[in-house]
Amino acid sequence: MTQFVWGYVREYEDERDDILDAVDSVFRSGRLVLGPSVEGFEQEFAGYHGVPHGVGVDNGTNAIVLALRALGVGAGDEVITVSNTAAPTVVAIDAVGATPVFVDVREEDYLMDVGQIESAITERTKCLLPVHLYGQCVDMAPLEAIAARHGLPILEDCAQSHGARHHGRMAGSMGKAAAFSFYPTKVLGAYGDGGAVITADAQVDADLRRLRYYGMEDVYHVVETPGYNSRLDEVQAEILRRKLKRLDGYLARRREIAARYAEALDGSGLVLPAVAEGNEHVYYVYVVRHPRRDDVLAALKEHDVALNVSYPWPVHTQRGFAHLGYGKGALPVTEKLAGEIFSLPMYASLAPEDQDKFIAVLLDVLARL
Structure with a gap:
């Protein structure tokens, strides 16, 4: 039998001292939830993409759920996406009460066939959700044109495309918002679950921050619609801050x-x-x-x-x-x-x-x- 060594374990051995120092620094800080590591990572991750706002959340699926809610998608709405994706993309659409509508992908690169989008739009369509699959981006220019004609926001699923570029533009910087996963196997992976949403829209950012924290702005006071407990862990945020530099x-x-x-x-x-x-x-x-x-x-x-x-x-x-x-x-x-x-x-x-x-x-x- 042939034995092979691959996976995150070798990476951990190479980076072990820094990872353990990250954990220790958080434990010694006295701030274990929504502290300086989350805030710092949010700013640095958004900055890496040239976007002003970033919101850390607990996983990539909830990044899509919260982003959809922040974009006003809910029961009775339709979201156009693809079926050649990880199930969480579609689970998130279902979680907000919306209906996923599928278009096919291109055989040459497995990415969303944008040419099928327009015929899939109905009066119930509320969002376009391209999946930047396997590490490269959907053809965004025609998708953006369609979105503009129909007044629809684009939510980019960037779980598999950290650092990818499309005609010089960074994945995650082209839509109204973009959702990321930091599952351990991702290009930028945590040592557990984690996710984030980035956006250039200040209102979307504010809504996301409420939604990830029960719907609260002030402690114990839900100001609008109830939200979730979907906060990025402080330890994972500190690890991600350090890995972002690499x-x-x-x-x-x-x-x-x-x-x-x-x-x-x-x-x-x-x-x-x-x-x-x-x-x-x-x-x-x-x-x-x-x-x-x-x-x-x-x-x-x-x-x-x-x-x-x-x-x-x-x-x-x-x-x-x-x-x-x-x-x-x-x-x-x-x-x-x-x-x-x-x-x-x-x-x-x-x-x-x-x-x-x-x-x-x-x-x-x-x-x-």
Whole structure:
């Protein structure tokens, strides 16, 4: 059996002293909830994106929930998004009482097919929710034009696109608001759950701050609609502040790993990731395709290699969303991709020797199909 080492553990070993110092500094501060680390991270994270406001929350799903509420989305409304995404994108829409409306994705880059948006808009449409998937951005210029024509806000789902750029603009800086996740495997990951919303709109910022704190402005006084207990933890915020300073280094390393994959796997029979025009990809995951995907994965398991599929079940086909009424064939590109895509190991801490060993095993498996 071939043994490989990847994941966040190696990163932790490299950064352990700083991470433990971050934890200790918070514990010694006497401020464990909504203290200086959260405030500092909010300012620095928003500043990194060139946006004036940032609000730390407890996870990426609630970042979308709170952002939708701050944008006025609720019961009876519709939100247009994609089914080729992690379920939390759609769970968040359902959580505010709205109905998700799906458009298909483009086969070449797996991103929202913006050309289908206009025909999906109805009088109930209240928001457009593009997902910057796998590490690169949706084609925003035509989406922004559609949003302007119909008076609709754009909420960017940036859970997989920390640091990505689109025609020079940072993911998260192009919509009315943008939601981020800091789940440990993300490009910028915490050591537990965490999330944030950034926005250039001062009113959206104020609403978000109330919503994440029960709807309160002053302690014990809910001033408008009730909110949630959705605060970013002070310890995670301090860790994220320190990791934010290393984010550009993480991005450079991920691009190096992607370039090594592209060179080594050219002509292997895999469909390798395509970078959409104008995009700077950050490779949150390195997603490839093969018509015999399941055979490839089964053969890799014989070498003690288990790879992830993002995502094997499109949201519209899942039992929990059967009530939306999308039958098989409703989103043909999304459904086709679900049977072919899988992700290769991609962590900034992935050692070249481990990547080389994995590539050798993968090439051997592909050659034997």
